[in-house]
Amino acid sequence: MLDLQRRIREEGTASPDGIIRVDSFLNHQIDPMLADSIADEFVRRFDNESITKILTIEASGIAFAVLAALKLGVPLVFAKKGNNKNLGDDSLYTAVVRSFTKGTEHSVAVNRKYLSGMDRILVIDDFLAMGEAAMGLVDIVRKSGAHLSGVGIVIEKGFQPGGEKLRSMGIRVESLAIVDRITKEGEIVFQGDNLP
Amino acid sequence: MLDLQRRIREEGTASPDGIIRVDSFLNHQIDPMLADSIADEFVRRFDNESITKILTIEASGIAFAVLAALKLGVPLVFAKKGNNKNLGDDSLYTAVVRSFTKGTEHSVAVNRKYLSGMDRILVIDDFLAMGEAAMGLVDIVRKSGAHLSGVGIVIEKGFQPGGEKLRSMGIRVESLAIVDRITKEGEIVFQGDNLP
Numbered sequence: 001m002l003d004l005q006r007r008i009r010e011e012g013t014a015s016p017d018g019i020i021r022v023d024s025f026l027n028h029q030i031d032p033m034l035a036d037s038i039a040d041e042f043v044r045r046f047d048n049e050s051i052t053k054i055l056t057i058e059a060s061g062i063a064f065a066v067l068a069a070l071k072l073g074v075p076l077v078f079a080k081k082g083n084n085k086n087l088g089d090d091s092l093y094t095a096v097v098r099s100f101t102k103g104t105e106h107s108v109a110v111n112r113k114y115l116s117g118m119d120r121i122l123v124i125d126d127f128l129a130m131g132e133a134a135m136g137l138v139d140i141v142r143k144s145g146a147h148l149s150g151v152g153i154v155i156e157k158g159f160q161p162g163g164e165k166l167r168s169m170g171i172r173v174e175s176l177a178i179v180d181r182i183t184k185e186g187e188i189v190f191q192g193d194n195l196p
Numbered sequence: 197m198l199d200l201q202r203r204i205r206e207e208g209t210a211s212p213d214g215i216i217r218v219d220s221f222l223n224h225q226i227d228p229m230l231a232d233s234i235a236d237e238f239v240r241r242f243d244n245e246s247i248t249k250i251l252t253i254e255a256s257g258i259a260f261a262v263l264a265a266l267k268l269g270v271p272l273v274f275a276k277k278g279n280n281k282n283l284g285d286d287s288l289y290t291a292v293v294r295s296f297t298k299g300t301e302h303s304v305a306v307n308r309k310y311l312s313g314m315d316r317i318l319v320i321d322d323f324l325a326m327g328e329a330a331m332g333l334v335d336i337v338r339k340s341g342a343h344l345s346g347v348g349i350v351i352e353k354g355f356q357p358g359g360e361k362l363r364s365m366g367i368r369v370e371s372l373a374i375v376d377r378i379t380k381e382g383e384i385v386f387q388g389d390n391l392p
Binding site: 023024025028029030031032033035036058059060062063066067069070073074075076077078080110111113114 | 221307
């Protein structure tokens, strides 16, 4: 998605250790017009999937997910982050998510009432890096017996293993911008940039 | 907003101790069509205010805020919750928020880059009860020097002091559903229900 790549290049900042900051338009301040185009693109890519529900995780996936849900005319569910206390609560589907950057571990939870074996789920999130948050959501979808139609990601860090992990499980992953690498000077190189 | 009141009455649950659950359509699962009508109503009520930015707090305010931001054509900023570590960080506007229900305290923070003295801010949140989250956002707006145009709330618990606290400060608060009281049987009575 070229608009998105341009904004990341012009307004994002990156450091060679792999940190990409898009705070000014994606995940602290949000440009709603760009968010709406992102939602359009998710809808276009998963149009043939008869999605019945969108699943995301609080907080920064919600903006894209609600816009896509509105276009598809389906409900949105956002998984809640918590401490690990609710892991024993049998009204919930839960999964454990490790954060490699923060060195922490937390649970994510969805009330069982809101996912059913009849659902066809599109998972949406803002970033895909190590894949831990996405794997947590995939785990929850599996536990619910719903069909996982795919995972829609705004920015994938192609130099980290999350995308490969999901795709090697046979999951359809659609990332709107895939960062191939960050140069020593902090320049962001997208997948496809080096093609002739 | 009658549609919203009807949904709260039909799908929400309440207990006499003041807890209102609207998990099935507002703050865990979200009905995007209802969220869009809620955003329309916020836009209608604050139409004359020349809003330049919407401010909300993660996570459950984001869905309504992004839809309203899209309609107004202005950016959305969501304050991030954190521990109190970032209170000394001078790149941020911060405020402390107490949770009466959970007995906890956390900080909320907005990067200084995203609020300016030229902004006219609409604060949006899903619930207004004790008013602590809203007061934190108001505090951040004041620190930034921006003009606070008002506060838009989806559900106000009229039997708790948050709304009065904000209004007594001269702040315009527009709540789309105001719950007057919850009966012993758990029935929700809205402001206006008892009018002839």
